[in-house]
Amino acid sequence: MSGWVKKRFWQNAVVEAADGAFTVTLDGRSLKTPAKAPLLVRTRAVAALIAAEWDAQGDIIAPDTMPATRAANAAIDKVRGQKAEVTEMIAAYGDSDLLCYRAEAPQELVQREMQAWDPLLDWAAHRYGVKPATFVGVIHAPQPAELLTSMRTDVERLDAFELTAFHDLVSMSGSLIIGLATIDQFATPPDLWTASRVDEEWQIEQWGSDEEAERLAAGRKAAFLDAARFYFALQSD
CATH class of the missing domain: 3.30.2180.10 (ATP12-like)
Known part of the structure; x- marks a missing residue:
């Protein structure tokens, strides 16, 4: 077939x-x-x-109800033949990681970001020996080169199947650090997904949501959790 x-x-x-x-x-x-x-x-x-x-x-x-089948197909037909390009695309998230760009105000949002994201940055500092730099606002600022190199090395270790799952962990969350923390089992996938949603949930509390935004968010969450399930199944017998 x-x-x-x-x-x-x-x-x-x-x-x-x-x-x-x-x-x-x-x-x-x-x-x-x-x-x-x-x-x-x-x-x-x-x-x-x-x-x-x-x-x-x-x-x-x-087909939309078959994420593991789609992931296996993608790993075999696409990622296996262009592993270097996919690795480069994913590793690039490290230099503009969601967790490193913080709100200036209001104080409640600043505090929520600190509570959700600082433990992940501490984990990264412990794992890689260099703590990610944080910045106020959204203007790009570079991360330490040693940190980016170390994180990239972890991405390069992944095989085509693992990399396929990892792509969704990173792209759905907007964070290379969250992706790496997921496969390192720093916290559960649902908790790490929640950490990636701090800003969005704050905006919803302030302004409300709509059906389209909720549908998109639900789809991204499902893709993140499906990717985690696929990745950890690869580590099983």
Whole structure:
């Protein structure tokens, strides 16, 4: 099978060992990526996520409900062949990290940012030996070169599958530090997502929200949590 199909044609999705890795078969037919590569993942846990997504489909396939399948496809078809470019794109977040740009006022928002973000900066300082610099306002200011190099090294260590998940952790939160803290298990993914939302939640309290903004926020949260689930499944047996 290749690409997405519109209607369900199988009864059972089964995890199977294949070529030293794991795949998912639909009534005995092995899944392939949209580019027709074998869909092989390194852990049974990831394959189980993918199989569960296919098992959960109704009569009509809904790709938006299959984040693990999409992540595996992206890792194989896209990220694996351009790992250096993806690494560069993600590492660049370190020089403009959300956590490093603080509000000048009001004091309640300043305090909320400190409470949510300072522990993450302390974690980064402990891990990398250099504390990220913080700035008031949104005008770009550079981070210490040693810090950026060390964080980039951690990103470079990730394989294509891990990097695919990590991309969403960073891009959805707007913070390389939050992404790195997530995979280091500094805090739970839901708590780290909440930390990334301090400014947005403050604005909602002041001005209210709307359905479109809520829909977008819910989608970003789901993508962040799905990425964390995929990443940690890669670390399982």
